Structure formats: structure tokens, C-alpha cells
Amino acid sequence: MTITITNLVTYDVRFPTSRTFAGSDAMHPDPDYSAAYVILQTDSPQGLEGYGLTFTIGRGTEVCVAAIRALAPLLIGRTLESITTNMAAFWRSLTSESQLRWIGPEKGVIHLATAAVVNALWDLYARVEGKSVWKLLVDMSPEQLVACIDFRYITDALTPEEALGILQRNVATRVQREAEMLQKGYPAYTTSAGWLGYSDERLRSLCREAIARGWTQFKLKVGASLQDDLRRIQIMREEIGPDRKLMVDANQVWDVNEAIAHMQALAPYHPWWIEEPTSPDDVLGHATIARAIAPIKVATGEHVQNRVIFKQLFQANAMHFCQIDACRVGGVNEILAILLMAAKFGVPVCPHAGGVGLCEYVQHLSIFDYICVSASLEDRMLEYSAHLHEHFFDPVVIEDGHYKAPLAPGYSVKMLPETLKAYAFPDGEIWRQA
Ligand SMILES: C[C@H](O)[C@@H](O)CC(=O)C(=O)O
Ligand SMILES: [Mg+2]
Numbered sequence: 337m338t339i340t341i342t343n344l345v346t347y348d349v350r351f352p353t354s355r356t357f358a359g360s361d362a363m364h365p366d367p368d369y370s371a372a373y374v375i376l377q378t379d380s381p382q383g384l385e386g387y388g389l390t391f392t393i394g395r396g397t398e399v400c401v402a403a404i405r406a407l408a409p410l411l412i413g414r415t416l417e418s419i420t421t422n423m424a425a426f427w428r429s430l431t432s433e434s435q436l437r438w439i440g441p442e443k444g445v446i447h448l449a450t451a452a453v454v455n456a457l458w459d460l461y462a463r464v465e466g467k468s469v470w471k472l473l474v475d476m477s478p479e480q481l482v483a484c485i486d487f488r489y490i491t492d493a494l495t496p497e498e499a500l501g502i503l504q505r506n507v508a509t510r511v512q513r514e515a516e517m518l519q520k521g522y523p524a525y526t527t528s529a530g531w532l533g534y535s536d537e538r539l540r541s542l543c544r545e546a547i548a549r550g551w552t553q554f555k556l557k558v559g560a561s562l563q564d565d566l567r568r569i570q571i572m573r574e575e576i577g578p579d580r581k582l583m584v585d586a587n588q589v590w591d592v593n594e595a596i597a598h599m600q601a602l603a604p605y606h607p608w609w610i611e612e613p614t615s616p617d618d619v620l621g622h623a624t625i626a627r628a629i630a631p632i633k634v635a636t637g638e639h640v641q642n643r644v645i646f647k648q649l650f651q652a653n654a655m656h657f658c659q660i661d662a663c664r665v666g667g668v669n670e671i672l673a674i675l676l677m678a679a680k681f682g683v684p685v686c687p688h689a690g691g692v693g694l695c696e697y698v699q700h701l702s703i704f705d706y707i708c709v710s711a712s713l714e715d716r717m718l719e720y721s722a723h724l725h726e727h728f729f730d731p732v733v734i735e736d737g738h739y740k741a742p743l744a745p746g747y748s749v750k751m752l753p754e755t756l757k758a759y760a761f762p763d764g765e766i767w768r769q770a
Contacts, residue, residue: 386460
């Protein structure tokens, strides 16, 4: 079926989560979870559209919307087929557009916008094929997958031939892992008990509720005063016991030496990883921290801007867990490059999902990663945060601490029309009442 993209519509959608401190951390104490949301309209007789978003936390969403509008002429008028037959070339045409590139390149707002548009395109592609995005990827041949990747700047770490080799060695056993995913789902951890703005009582009661629901792995926000962090980690450890996993997340507030000192003080509570201990751009700083605080591990990625910085983090042994974000880097195509580099360097991928729509996105990426790339669940888990799923047509389904594999066609981020209306900023009723 040949379909043409006829229009791109974008929305600024914001949820007032700062009112309850949901999503709060040491660097972002008052996030309003938000999305620069995209609809790709087409001439499909069935009315097929593609839906994508990039995650933001309030002010600045309008800047992402403007960047998405700047990219729109690169898609409007194109047939889906002309794009999918050479995905890598299409991706490069967006990220290397001769004038827009200057305001990146491949980073910041223009790259967030690229992600929204590229993800909307994958959503459309999957809907046309009648598959969920993970299944669309799983059904592609290794050659087709490699043809989606722009290898510019990463061939010193991963060549197309090596990427092909990784994918090919897993082909024979894909079917078993796909059946396992459909039956058991992908293991997860919860972030929802430990937001920084929650009181000690709330932290305690949310840990209890989460355990009752079957959660076995927990993340706690840290990075306030050491005294507060010690008190809060003690509460979480008391509640979850010595055997359940506890991870901590500082959201970039520390200098390198502060991170080391702080983590040495928290070490008696056995955190499994420290996430974003310092600036996401500081590759060598992460490596220094990783060496100094072993056996505590280092995780990062939600603010890592592109495959080039991920490459350096891998090359420098600077992170033990790779936390891809579905819309920080340039959408599915760039994620494929990062998953394959992670496999080559033997680093488990545990995606970032604390945000609106991120859980919906990353379930597809982790399920694909397991079936086709890593072929392992060891030390791997997907983040889960409990808020705002009710705004999607196909919200994530969690059972017993696992994500159920999504089966509906697309990438799962299509929002309800009433949500787009009520939470539109600044004119939706939620904001007019504020
Ligand atoms: C501002 C976001 O909620 C951020 O704190 C999420 C995050 O760091 C995570 O989920 O990890
Ligand atoms: Mg984080």
C-alpha cells in the first residue's frame, strides 16, 4: 500500500504533576510531565495516522513544538515507502539538514524533535503493517535492521558487519525468546515509591504497597542533603529488606568527587547502582566514579544526547548500565545503533521510563533487545513509573513486576482526544483553572 504523509500536527500537552511531587528529583523538584506530541496525517483510505511524542517537563515544551514544526517540511509529501526503503538515508536527511543541523547537531531540542517525528513514523509504519513496533522490528531481517542505522561517527566502535554478526547469531533462537516474552513479559522495577518530594511516611507506605503488588526492585531519588539521603535510604532498605534490589538516582547534581564521597556514605545500604551521578556529558568523570565506588555500579543515559556519547561511555568503561531514552536520542533508528553497541561492549540496557509515554515506548525497545540483540535478561530490567497511563489508547500492562508484551499495532503512545483537549497548554481546561 502506498501512502503519503499529507500533514503534521503538533500539540503542547502538559500534566500538572508538580502539584503532587510525582516525578520530582534533586535536579528537577517540580516537573510537570509534558509531551510535544505529533500526529502524522496521511492519505490512507483507512485514515491511518502516526503518533509520536518527545518527553519534556513543562516550560520549554513550546520550544520542542517549534522545532518539530521546523522538521515538518522534510516529511510532508513523502510516501511512507520512500522512507522505509532506505531508513538510514531518511534519518540522515533529518539530522543533517544543511541549515537545521547548526542548532544541534544531533543534540538538544532539535534532536528531541527528531525523536518525536521519527517515532511517529515508526508508529505509522507499524500500523500499516498491523504490528506493534517491537514485532515489526523482530520480523525484520538482520540486513533490514542494519539498513536502518546511520553508522556515521561510530564505525570505530561498531561496523555494519559487526552489527550484522550480532543480529545473525541470534536469529535461530529468536522464536523461543519471543514466546517467552509473550508468556512472561519483561522484568521491571518501580520508581514510583521514591520521588524526592515525597514525605518519609509516603515513601514507607508506597514501598509497602509496591511489595504487596509484587515489585522486587526499587529506585530511590537521592542528591538532597546527605542527612536526608541517609534517612530515606534507611527507610527504603528497612521496608524492602536486604534481598530486594535498591537503586539510587541523583539526576546529575554532584561533581565527580562529591558523587564519590556521597556514594561511599550510602554504601552500607547496598545500592545496586547510582544513576546520573554527574553531568551526562562527562564521560571520563563517570569512569572515575565507576572505578572509585565499586562494587556499586554506575548507570546513565536518560540525558545522553546521541550515539556518539554512548560510544564513548562504552569505550571508557564509564557505565555498567545503559539507560537509553526513547526520545532523547533520535528515535528508533539511533536506538538500534546504541542497543547494538551495548551488546558488543557487554553492557546491559535498562531503559529510562520516568516520564509520560516513556514506559509505553521503551517496552517495545527492551522486548526487541532481548529477542534480537542481547538475548539475555541477566541484570536487565525496565523502569516503571505509575503515573498518567490512563491518557493513552494502549497503556502499558504490568503483571507481577513484569511488562506484558504490547500487541496493538503501533508504538503505544497515541493519546486520547479528550486528553489532548483538556491538558493542552495553555488553553486546556486543566490550565485555565490553575
Ligand atoms: C524528572 C523525571 O521525573 C526524572 O526524575 C526521571 C528519572 O530520572 C528516572 O526516571 O530515572
Ligand atoms: Mg533517572
